Amino acid sequence: MSIEIVNVTKRFGSFVALDDVSVSIPSGQLTALLGPSGGGKSTLLRIIAGLESADSGRVEIEGVDATRLPPQKRNVGFVFQHYAAFKHLSVRRNVAFGLEIRRRPKAEIRSRVDELLALVHLEQFADRLPAQLSGGQRQRMALARALAVEPTVLLLDEPFGALDAKVRKELRDWLRRLHDEVNVTTVFVTHDQEEALEVADKIVVINEGRIEQIGSPDQLYDEPANDFVMRFLGPVTQLGDRLVRPHDLEILTGDAAGAVAGRVTRIVRVGFEIRVEVTTDDQVVVVTLTRAEFLSLGLTVGAPVGVRVAAAVVPAG
């Protein structure tokens, strides 16, 4: 295990940001810390980096007790949401910063920086100032800067949070490919469940200073440990007293065993899926169908139907 967090607690005044948190983060993988804003995930990342100190508990990085080490001795790369570009230095000097601090020979710095600029596709911008770059380019520069010192772990705090949706999606794919190329242990914080599910090997769900669940994207989505994880990772609806995903439900037009009877009260088409609301005796159940399913059922508003969990889903796991 690359990073061990053991019984870490952190308070800001009376607010408990992290409450006795323990987690192991595996080497060489891309791990997401996922949770709502103010849930403690950024605080945990900053404690790993040494930018905050834990009130109690221990942090180990690659077998070294880092709890009392200042940030400059931890050999971690940190990428900030708002880039934290050194505004007065060129892109090249930004990337070279960590190497200049380590007093590496000039020729070595030059070739290493060229290599990194090529890796993040910023070769032609080497002599610009950060102010002359777009947000996505600045964040790639920040990533190259963090990678330059060959960190033991790479930490990213909401790295794409300040970018627009399209750039965010591009950089997300790019980060995954970059990680497969350089293979450094990477931890990133996000509140976007889609981002975590798409990019991460492993997801740690954090809420109100506690860890709700740790697992692979599939495990979290298919076997959520509790209602919070279930709700946070995707759309949910209530059927009887069960919380289910709307796409795991099926609608039946005839009589069927185990189905709850109701009436179609609303039909909404959202892109490639059709959202059907079925009102039963005591609740409104949302079911999502593909267009083909919807057409074959021939549903109209007011039609009497039955709703049940689709057969393929029942034996979960």
Next chain:
Amino acid sequence: MAEPSTVVRPARGPGRYVTRVLVVAYLFFLVAWPLFLVGKNAFADGFENIRGIVEDPDIVHALELTVTVALIAVVINTVFGVGISLLLVRYRFPGQRLLSALLDMPLSVSPIVVGLALVLVYGGRNGWFGPALESAGFQVIFATPGIVMATVFVALPLVIREVVPVLEEVGDEQEQAARSLGANAVQTFLRITLPAIKWGVVYGVVLSLARSLGEFGAVKVVSGNVLGETRTATLVVEENYLNFDKGGAYATAFLLALVAVACIVVVSVIRPKDNR
């Protein structure tokens, strides 16, 4: 055409000219004309007045003393000011707001009060701390250290008030990034913080220098105003003026004003356009 614009356009019509005339007239009668008259009077007899002061060893000594004191005060206030600014912006500690309020005191207290207060503490005969220092062979009041202290005191907040807003604006993320890349506190300050606050420091230094060169009230109380020893340039101006040597007074005043104007011109020429 309907596109909203954030560019402030000058008002059209006669209102615009009225405002301009008012501003120009105000500055002219308050600043430009009086300063010009000082210069005009200084050169009323050609270079005679200027020659008069540069050939008088006591006045040359006063000018040298003023420059020396101002430079020492500026160095102290810059080092102390940048340090205090970092403390105020980057750290949280009890009494912080009180400290911040105290730092503005030199701007609100009359310099002459500052001078009297320093005499009460460091005065050689009756001061609270002065006699002890004096017996150790260190004279503060009626000597250069006292003049430096008075000058440092009155110019104290100028660097801080310039640097604090800049520090707040740049934030601490760049510093954190530098730390995570391996820089220690000194390297982070020299390579990241200082370049970021450079212009704030430059303005603070210029303002402090101008203020230090021109300080009169506090210096008058603590210096003793001894000709050729502790008389500074501003005291020379007063002394000459009162002794009906108006030419010498205007010439010295002109030199003092010239240095201040030169400082401001130099800064406005060298500063980059996109920076404040």
